Amino acid sequence: MVDKNEFLTILAEITGEDEVKEDLDFPLYDSGVLDSLGTVQLLVEIEAQMGIQVPVSDFDRDEWATPNKMLEQLEQLK
Amino acid sequence: MSTPYGAPVYFLYLAVALIPIVVGLMFGKRLLWYQNLVTLYFLYLTFGGAHYKQGIALIIYVLWQVLLVGGYHRYRSKKNESSVYFMALLGALLPLVLYKLLPAFHVNPSMLGFLGISYLTFKAVQMVMEIRDGQIKTFSMRVYIQFLLFFPTISSGPIDRYRRFEKDFENVPEREEYVTLVDKAIFMIFLGFLYKFIIGYYLKTFGVNYFEGALLDNTSFWNLLMYMYSYSLYLFFDFAGYSLFAVGVSHLMGIKTPINFNKPFISPNIKEFWNRWHMSLSFWFRDFVFMRMVFFLMKKKVFKSRTTMSNVGYMSLFLLMGVWHGLTWYYIVYGLFHGIAICVNDAWIRYKKKHKNLPSNIFTKCLGIFITFNTVCVSFLIFSGVLDKLWHH
Structure with a gap:
């Protein structure tokens, strides 16, 4: 299992929005909270802290649109 | 006839040729042999006859990319050395690089070049990168050739993604979905007529051409301004019109090529x-460029400050985009101009995060649109090359 709290802490730290911890359907890209740079930072932290490698190429924003969807994707990649 | 969608008769041929494909898809069947014939015919219209040299260049190019990507895929299913990856990347870029660089050494590269070479290169390079990342596991030479030679988008995009294309190509949409696609396609193609052949045509004739003449006669601020606006609008309507044709025709063939423009001026x-x-x-x-580059810089901790890193990333990215347009000073300056604009934009976003009490209302939004539109127009003025003409005038 992916450590949900660990992931949400990383996400909140990078986005600077605590709301992403409460509202797991928060639209990260549509709201402008995450951009390319934030995404890369997130991927680097996920790899360093959680040990899950996410390929950068063709990172599909629809599949990673919300905290919930991200958790789903990470679960698959683990 | 050479450029796709260039002349009315091209649309007539298209309409006739597409009927069996559309009927087939309505009944849940992709008539592949027929679609291949249509593809050959339309490729012949663009790359045959007087343009046969381009046709030969295209065939050699496709052979090269198929051998290269196929070979790399075979290798990657066993091993994963970075050096081989970089060789494959260079190999995929090589024809385009030679084609762009040779003129600087006074060598005529005509045997390498064909309409759309830069767009096909995007497709080949992404294949190498995704194979490296292990995202393309099964590689089909057949689908890859179809992907490269998909005629509706061959000359100027939109640039599709292999895995997305493969999904559409190997499946036939449900009838309900296909009817919606056809519906959208017809709307897009007619909107394309309006954009490219009516609005674009008038902007070109009575705007761009008129003010270019006026500007070369009399370099006044007014003429420059009017040239800038008419050129920028022309650029949009002409290219968006073309893109609507390309996406519309793809839809009719059951391929959901992504759109290229979404009201950019707002x-x-x-x-x-x-x-x-x-x-x-x-x-x-x-x-394929920015995120990979920043990922590398961040992991290796090349820069201490996040701001420096993103600025370096943006500047290199837009410089590369400028160079891609052509090795001419105004394309390169156009790239750098946009790089700087993004860095300024980022600095403003950081400032806004620190000062949360800044006003945000309909007026500031309109101001933002106004500033963005004019910044973009200035960049297109550089891009147009008219300043180069004025300089040499």
């Missing part, structure tokens, strides 16, 4: 502009 900032202008190109650069 963007409230430059970052948003690049999410709405020539989208398939900017997303390609975002996914």
Whole structure:
């Protein structure tokens, strides 16, 4: 299992929005909270802290649109 | 006839040729042999006859890319050395690089070049990168050739993604979905007529051409301004019109090629502009250049400050985009100009995060749109090359 709290802490730290911890359907890209740079930072932290490698190429924003969807994707990649 | 969608008769041929494909898809069947014949015919219209040299260049190019990508895929299923990856990347880029660089050494590269070479290169390079990342596990030479030679988008995009294309190509849409696609396609193609052949045509004739003449006669601020606006609008209507044709025809063939423009001139900032202008190109650069580069820089901790790193990333990205347009000073300056604009945009976003009490209302939004539109127009003025003409006048 992916450590949900660990992931949400990383996400909140990078986005600077605590709301992403409460509202797991928060639209990260549509709201402008995450951009390319934030995404890369997130991927680097996920790899360093959680040990899950996410390929950068063709990172599909629809599949990673919300905290919930991200958790789903990470679960698959683990 | 050479450029696709260039002349009315091209549309007539298209309409006739597409009927069996559309009927087939309505009944849940992709008539592959017939579709291949149509593809050959339309490729012949563009790359045959007087343009046969381009046709030969295209055949050699496709053979090269198929051997290269196929070979790399075979290798990658066993091993994964970085050096081989870089060789494969260079190999995929080589024809385009030679084609762009040879003129600087006074060698005529005509045997290498054909309409759309830069767009096909985007497709080949992404294959190598995705094979390296292990995202393309099964590689079919047949689908890859179809992907490269998909005639509706061959000359100027939109740039599709292999895995997305493969899914559409190997499946036939449900009838309900296909009817919606046809519906959208017809709307897009007619909107394309309006954009390219009516609005674009008038802007070109009575705007761009008129003010260019006026400007060369009399370099006044007014003429420059009017040239800038008419050229910028022309650029949009002409290219968006073309893109609507390309996406519309793809839809009729059951391939959901991504759209290229989404009301770019209402963007409230430059970052948003690049999410709405020539989208398939900017997303390609975002996914395959910018994110990879920043990922590397961040992991290796090359720069201490996040701001420096993103600025370096943006400047290199847009410089590369400028160079891609051509090795001419105004394309390169155009790239750098957009790089700087994005860095300024980013600095403003950081400032806004620190000062949360700044006003944000309909007026500031309109101001944002106004500033963005004019910044973009200035960049297109540089891009147009008219300043070069004025200089040498």
